[in-house]
Structures are given as structure tokens and as C-alpha cells.
Amino acid sequence: MSFLSVKDLRIINKYTKEILVDSVNFDMKLGSVLGVIGESGSGKSLTCKAILGLLSPNLGYSGSIRIEGEEILGADEESLRKIRLKKLSAVFQDAMNAFDPICTIGSQMVESFQESMRYKEAKNLSKEWLEKVGLKESERVFQSYPHELSGGMLQRVMIALALARKTPLIIADEPTSALDVISQKEIIKLFQTFTDSEKCLIFVSHDLGVTSHLAKNLLVMKKGKVVEQGVCKEIFDAPKHEYTNYLITKRQELSKRFLECFA
């Protein structure tokens, strides 16, 4: 049975009646990595938000999103909270805005574990994972405020949080777009190390290069619609839709001169 199944997902703006996401269908098994690709405004992030149950009230929706058989769309807050607690975690693009600026990193990390454990345990767990994601001075990071850390470090903290909660599904919405190339590579490596057969990952990005290093399956979106989906390798070898082809050629155009230098 698939872990996550999205069927005929459709999201519209209630006021303007604009269709933002239309007929998105996909299934995910544990142990798989799905790359979602598309330009800005293609509905990638909205799809993620729908899975997290975070759609804003001015958006209407139809279709179904099921995690191990439980419906997310239209579920009440209490059951959503339970599903999120056990099964979902998310990493967003803008790490600077994802943390509360007036609380320490430590208190924010502990807060998300405290549902199931004592403070001391939660603190140890936080520090353990901070070290696992490459933040060696875990005590200092634990006591810092968000503004004292760089964007790359905050992004790592967010990933540490997502991984430490040991949820089966991680949704990473453009986790590396705001970072420089070196941190980007390191974060991709983190995801590679920590995704195993017990986890599945949805990785949203506009960069085909980055996605191709991580994802096994691919979903290409354009203007709210899925234009192509399938196994990553096959799509790169023979893209069927012209938009996919366009994305691939543009990506190759950008790296052409760089690769030439190594030929």
C-alpha cells in the first residue's frame, strides 16, 4: 500500500475563482524520494501546503490526500494535529522567517519534542541531531537566537528538527534555494544520508540539477498542472512534454560552458 496518495487534487482561489492547482495525482511508498519541479508560480508549494493541511481559508479545494488511509483535506484541527505529530515534518525555504526571533533555537527545538518527552531528554535529542547535521558547537547553537546564526545554519537546524522527529514523511519545500552552493551541496548530502527505507521525502525545487542528485521519481508542474511524471532517469533521457524538455535544455545551457572547461 502506498504511504501517501494524492488524488485529483484541485485548489482554487475562492474569490477570483482562479484555478491554482489542477488534477494532481501521485502515490508515494516508504523509502522513495519524489522531486517536484517547476518554475515559480507553478503550484509546487501549494501542493505541499495541502499535504501539510496548511491551506489558507481563502482557498477552496477538492480531491483527496490520504496518509496511510487517513484523509487530510477537510480534516478537523485536532485530527490534523495528530497526523502531523506522528507522520509529517516540513522544511521550508525561508529559514530566517521560520523561527521565532525572540526565542532561542534550543527552546524552539525542545518545544517540538516536549509532547512526548521530558525537557532533559528533549535537550539531549536536540543536541544530538544538531551535531548529526554538522553543527558541531551544538551547545552554542542551542543557546543562540536565530539572528546569531547564518542562513545555512538555520536551515540545518530546521532539517535537524525534521529528522529528529523521525516522522515517515518529510516535505522539503525549496530547502536550498536561499543558500550558497557549498551549503546547498552539504544539505543535499544530509538528505541523502538520512533518508532510508523507513522514510519518504518530497523535495521541491526549481533546479533540475539539484533534484537529479536526490530524487528517484519526478513530478513536473506548470501553471498548476502536472505536465509529466515518472522515473527521474527516464524523464531526463527522453522528456515527453515540451516544457520538461525546455527546463532540461535551459539547465544544460547554464552548465554548458562550465562542463566544457572540464572536457
Next chain:
Amino acid sequence: MLCLENISKSYTQKEKVLKNINLCLPKNASLALVGESGSGKSTLARLILGLEKADSGNISIEGKKLKEWKKKNKGGMSVVFQDYTSSINPRFLIKDILQEALWQEKKRLNETELKELLSQVELSAKVLKSYPHELSGGQLQRICIARSLVLKPRLLILDEALSSLDVSTQAQVVALLKRLQEEYKMSYLFISHDLESASAVCDEIAVLYEGQIVEKFSTCKLKDTKHFYTKKLLDSIMPIRK
């Protein structure tokens, strides 16, 4: 075209942001300045633009000191910043944004000139009567590039001008920059953290690390780089893996 000699700059007494920078950018050439965040790239750009003053050292353009050159060559140097939303006034129409470049002069662009300018950056004339929020990021960044071209500069500084764009838009803007360089005979100083886009735009690359230029090489010699930081940068590039 542009020459930097022994430039140093510090904001606090403890630390120097830039230490003894020596750089030369020939005419009609393009130089990429690559480094991580906090390495002093943007500070250097601000020094060259004359927005800040260096503690020591000389900046000269076309053989003259920066200050003198700027007085005589208004509009000879232009800049495109990373953050396109904060470099334009959200309450201006696109057409006023483009006219803004001429605010100190009596002259204004007429309709045909505006259209021509937009066609240079591959945008339709329809956008002239829109507000910034109606356009996408890629379109706005191209508007910023168009605005920087109004005064036909000879030196264009691109400070992370591609970093906030989609990959496909980046490729478009790179092609655009290459074409414009030939047409307008401009020199580029391209500041970036990404060796891939730097190598796509520029013929020469200088690597800035902890406030110092640690390596400078022509783009085709990328594979012979020696410094560990350059190697790390090279290692982080992720082209499509099949």
C-alpha cells in the same frame, strides 16, 4: 577599464572585511568575483560604486580616479542588485521605473525608445503600464537590467543579479547579458557565489575568500585551480545527473 590597487576596508576595528585587494578589469571584458556570503564581495561592489569609502588603496576607472571619473562620466557605470523587489519603487509603473534612470536630466525616453529597450531584454511593451507586483521575479530582474542600460554604461556591476531567479530564467538572463555585452561594448563585474553561472557569463574568475583574492584564472583553466576553497566550490556544482 577598472583598476583596484591595495584596497582595504573594515567596518569594525577588530576585523578587516577586505585585505589588500588588487584587481584589473580590461575593456569589454568580463570578470567574475566569486566567494561565499560574508567574504566581502558586496562591500567591494559598494566601494567601486562609490557608495562607501575604502580605508586605503586606489580605485581608478579608465586611468582616472574614481571620484573624478564619476563627475565627468555620469551614467558611465551602472549596477544591478540581487534583490529586485527592493531596488524598484512598488508604487511606480514600469515605464516610470525605466524613466527613473534619467531623473537628473531634462531628457525623457519616448515611447519607441522604451519599447526598444524592453525588446532588448525580451519583454513585450504591454508591461509598461503594469505595476511591479504584476510581474514575475524574472521579469522584474530584466526590468532592472533594462533600467541599468538606459544611460548606456560602459561598466556594469552585477551583484548576485542571478541568484534569486529560477534556473531557466537564469539561463535566459545569461544569454541576454552575453548579447548585450557585444552590442553595447560593456565591461562586466559579475559578483556571484556560483561558479557555474560565473563561468557562463565571464572569461575570467577571481575567487574571494576571507577578504582576500586567493586565486585568479581564466574560465577555461577552471580545472587547474589549486586553492582548496575553489576546489570546494567546484565540488558543489550540481549539473543534471543522468
